[in-house]
Amino acid sequence: xxxxxxxxxxxxxxxxxxxxxxxxxGQVEALKLEIEKHNEQLMRVAADFDNxxxxxxxxxxxxxxxxxxxxxxxxxxxxxxxxxxxESEYPDLExxxxxxxxxxxxxxxFMESVNIEKFVPEGESFDFRxxxxxxxxxxxxxxxxxxxxxxxxxxxxxGELLRAAKVVVSKNSEEKEGE
Numbered sequence: 810x811x812x813x814x815x816x817x818x819x820x821x822x823x824x825x826x827x828x829x830x831x832x833x834x835g836q837v838e839a840l841k842l843e844i845e846k847h848n849e850q851l852m853r854v855a856a857d858f859d860n861x862x863x864x865x866x867x868x869x870x871x872x873x874x875x876x877x878x879x880x881x882x883x884x885x886x887x888x889x890x891x892x893x894x895x896e897s898e899y900p901d902l903e904x905x906x907x908x909x910x911x912x913x914x915x916x917x918x919f920m921e922s923v924n925i926e927k928f929v930p931e932g933e934s935f936d937f938r939x940x941x942x943x944x945x946x947x948x949x950x951x952x953x954x955x956x957x958x959x960x961x962x963x964x965x966x967x968g969e970l971l972r973a974a975k976v977v978v979s980k981n982s983e984e985k986e987g988e
Contacts, residue, residue, distance in 0.1 A: 941973040945980040
């Protein structure tokens with residue numbers, strides 16, 4: 810009630826300021842009340858903004874946790890299959906390879922479900938944005954700056970680079986002599 814009474818008093822002072830010419834002391838008092846009113850509004854806005862910031866941070870953390878949970882839950886089938894494969898006895902190499910092939914299919918399905926795309930750039934022109942050159946080799950009959958071997962595949966997540974492909978790049982012997 811006190812703040813309502815105070816704001817009513819402030820309004821009366823401000824309205825009376827327009828109607829009656831106040832003394833210098835009255836004008837100072839009216840300005841102090843106006844400053845106090847603006848400071849109170851500023852404090853409320855600052856508190857609202859701080860609460861908003863905290864809520865956004867909390868929502869961001871919850872969303873991050875949900876996303877991690879979704880990804881991990883999709884990966885649990887793969888982990889279970891690997892655990893079962895580790896405990897199984899395989900009579901021959903072919904059945905072992907079949908088990909590994911099944912796990913590879915599960916991993917591929919998982920990657921597809923979270924929009925991870927594998928790329929193997931062998932035979933393509935070297936692009937520093939997507940390829941990491943580990944070394945260069947001289948190859949006759951192959952033009953310079955071509956990917957001749959992929960050491961490690963690259964991956965994209967929703968079209969954005971997740972990991973660059975580690976590659977070996979061709980270099981003409983003529984270029985080496987020119988250096």
